Amino acid sequence: MPINHDTNFLQNLPKNCAVQFLDRVERSANREAFRFPRGEAWESVTWRQAGDRVRRLAAGLLALGLEPEQRVGIASSTRYEWILADLAIMCAGGATTTVYPSTGGEDTAYIVGDSECRIVFAEDESQLQKLRDHRAELPALGKVVSFDAALADGDDGDWVISLDQLSELGDAHLAANPSAVDDVAQAIEPDQLATLIYTSGTTGKPKGVRTLHRAWVFEGEAIKAQDILHEDDLQFLWLPMAHSFGKVLLSTQLACGFATAIDGRVDKIVDNLGVVKPTFMGAAPRIFEKAHARIVTMQAAEGGAKEKIFLKAFEVGTKVDELKLAGKPVPLPLKVQHALFDKLVFSKVRERFGGRVKFFISGSAALNADIAAWFHAAGILILEGYGMTENAAGATVNHPDAYKLGSVGQPFPGTEVRIGEGGEVQLKGPHVMAGYHNRPDATAEALTEDGWLRTGDKGELDDEGFLRITGRIKELxxxxxxxxxxxxxxxxxxxxxxxxxxxxxxxxxxxxxxxxxxxxxxxxxxxxxxxxxxxxxxxxxxxxxxxxxxxxxxxxxxxxxxxxxxxxxxxxxxxxxxxxxxxxxxxxxxxxxxxxxxxxxxxxxxxxxxx
Missing domain, CATH: 3.30.300.30 (ANL, C-terminal domain)
Known part of the structure; x- marks a missing residue:
């Protein structure tokens, strides 16, 4: 099946992220939306339950006086409450400003101050303390909402409230204004600010990327248009939600309606995959490198016949892959060998990841083609994609029915890619940022006069439109x-x-x-x-x-x-x-x-x- 390049979906995009979410709640009310760990067990909520909680929180933000496009920070690891906060901010017409939980106090204060956050959701005592230490430098910050209810009873007075207290404010607001959240959601224009994501950057102070509602809506709907994810899929989400890769997967969930299991603890990824048994997951290449290394070294440690079978299996799997990818028939003796090794070796590798994975999505850095080929030989497809925070994370991606290992795939429908001067990859489309917050100089450097985003990456397009990234121009x-x-x-x-x-x-x-x-x-x-x-x-x-x-x-x-x-x-x-x-x-x-x-x-x- 050829990849879908049809751009008709662009004519019927939801108006904004809030409408996209509220529509999903209506369409999929009784289906599972999210599951998350509570102690040793996993708790599940439907779209209706999530929608009710988000409405109350959004109304609470409105009760606190939040106005359109005003910034609200989230300083937290990846967890269900992060998602609730983000959706509530957007449904209240605000703009989510993300802060990694690992960000130091000074940089946290810089981000909250530069973005002029009115409110910040803080995960725990460590995140709250960063704000306390710099409170005098943050005159715009009027309220902190803690995910830890106990922190609302501390010595901060009414400066710190809990999620439940915010919901109670929302209940009172909705009692007086029943349609308040819907009215605000419908009024949000596609070109209003949805997020400020501060790029962690490998040099200098972080820059706040101004991403509009139309960008996130486009990303999710462009993936939906490719018909690779559906309501009956299950995502495992561990990626930092402060990063655009995590955020775009949430946009995709709103567009496609699948359920997501959320746990941001990196050391629990492999264990969680075995329990959750997802059909897909997004990850950075380092996760695949570690998994590959772990499996290979474990087999080497066993030695003897088991190691020989393991090595022979991948030798056969690689031969079969090479023939298939070249469009050549696989000889019967090789097919028989492959079927045997699939039962003895490859099925056990797949089982480590839950046994139901249709594909993984790799992004945020380059995935080594040899590691991608190793997984592919075991029957695990890793679809590498490409993008950056400045274009809402996704610009190109391989497709289960149209992929080339070592490439980052073909452009999303509605995305344009060109190779500019010096071999630089440049992007254009509805997902390109509005610019850097308070940084017109940096914005002018990043965007060409005709609206193309300069990525700083060196690459090449083949005759089928597959993009290969060959390095960072500045790193050469x-x-x-x-x-x-x-x-x-x-x-x-x-x-x-x-x-x-x-x-x-x-x-x-x-x-x-x-x-x-x-x-x-x-x-x-x-x-x-x-x-x-x-x-x-x-x-x-x-x-x-x-x-x-x-x-x-x-x-x-x-x-x-x-x-x-x-x-x-x-x-x-x-x-x-x-x-x-x-x-x-x-x-x-x-x-x-x-x-x-x-x-x-x-x-x-x-x-x-x-x-």
């Missing part, structure tokens, strides 16, 4: 020998080869060779240590262990064998810690802040070229 560097290096391509190759790697960062701008800094995945290397008589050693001790150094060195040699001579890594070093969001070396969407890592290790990198 030239060695002193005049050769251009694309770090992401080299880095992704290493992480596909080495199951113990967490991060691999190459350097060498204006130098005579390429060097690298490497971090290991703490869980993976702890497993290796247990199998190699080094159990109990901490991470720092392990990365300095001669056997670990030799093992990593062998993987670097494997990498170099696949590279051009001028790309090969001549010197490298294992860092004594893995990169983390808390250390400031990763963004909340798990992208490496290359400039921070480079600055933190300036002397070490310099030593590669002086010793």
């Amino acid at each position: 560097f030239k060695t002193s020998g005049g050769k251009y290096i694309a770090p992401p391509a080299i880095e992704a190759k290493f992480k596909a080869i080495c199951p113990y790697a967490s991060q691999f960062m190459v350097f060498g701008a204006e130098r005579n060779f390429v060097s690298a800094l490497i971090t290991l995945d703490p869980d993976a290397i702890a497993g290796w240590a247990a199998e190699n008589g080094k159990e109990g050693k901490d991470y720092t001790a392990l990365v300095n262990d001669d056997a670990v150094q030799a093992m990593v060195g062998e993987y670097v040699d494997q990498l170099n064998a696949q590279l051009n001579r001028w790309e090969t890594v001549k010197k490298w070093k294992l860092l004594d810690h893995d990169l983390s969001i808390e250390s400031g070396e990763l963004t909340p969407s798990l992208k490496v802040k290359r400039n921070v890592v480079e600055a933190n290790n300036k002397d070490l990198i310099a030593s590669f070229y002086t010793s």
Whole structure:
């Protein structure tokens, strides 16, 4: 079946996100909308139940005096209450301003202050304390709504109220004005502000991306138009809702009507997949890298016949895939082998993810094609997509019936993609931002005079319209020998080869060779240590262990064998810690802040070229 490029859906888009949600509540009233953990069990709510709660909260915001397009912050991890708050803000005509729970106090104050938030939903004591510490700098902030009811009884007076107290304000408002929420929802124009998402950025202060109602509505309806998700699907959602990838999946849910199981605890993803048994999930590539590494290292640890069967299965699976993707018939003996290995190996891999996954969606960073092919051989399809916060997260995506591994797919219907000067990918469509909040200079740099978004990514379109991203333009560097290096391509190759790697960062701008800094995945290397008589050693001790150094060195040699001579890594070093969001070396969407890592290790990198 060919991918749907029909743009007729653009003629019948819901007016705004609030109307889109309220219409979904009416159409799917008794169907499951959300499920979420309560202790050890999962609680489920219907669309009607969610709709009733959102109306009360929205009315509460109106009772507090919220006016159209005024900003309301959410400082919280991904949880059901985040969704309720976001939907209530939009139904009250406000604009959601997102704050990652890991954001420090100063940056939280900067975001809340720059956006002039009138109200902030705060998850817990730690988020509330950030606001308390900077209250004097936030004159516009009149009220904090805590997800933790106990915090409303503290020493903050009526500055802090609970969700239930906000609902009670809403009840009183609705008693006096029964149609208040519906009236506000119907009055919201498509070009009104819906969200301010502050890009975590890999450099400088975060910039607030002004995304309009029409952008989020378009995103959800464009995915619905491709007919790949339906009411009977079940999503597992763990992504940070402060990130545009999480937000676009909510827009898609409103358009398609499927249920979503929500739990933002990253360490619970694999366990939750086995319990929830979703039909699809969105994730960053790091999640797939970790899952791949975990399965491969577990099999290697078992050794013997089981490991041989495992390796042979993927050898056969890869051959079958190559033939199918090339449009060639699969010989009968190979089919029989594949069916056997599917029963012995691949079905068990799929079961680890719940056994019902139709596809995963990968976004926010580049997915290594070898890892995508490995999953595909096991019967797990990862559809890689492409977009950025500045275009409401989605611009292109592979389709279950039209995909190319290693590409980020074809444009959404209604989205235009062109390759501009220097090979830059540029985007145009209803989803492109209105600009950066209070940053006309940055807006002028990001948007061309004719309305195209400059992505800063280098890419190429093939003759079927599939887009391939070849790197960040600013990340490309030239060695002193005049050769251009694309770090992401080299880095992704290493992480596909080495199951113990967490991060691999190459350097060498204006130098005579390429060097690298490497971090290991703490869980993976702890497993290796247990199998190699080094159990109990901490991470720092392990990365300095001669056997670990030799093992990593062998993987670097494997990498170099696949590279051009001028790309090969001549010197490298294992860092004594893995990169983390808390250390400031990763963004909340798990992208490496290359400039921070480079600055933190300036002397070490310099030593590669002086010793």
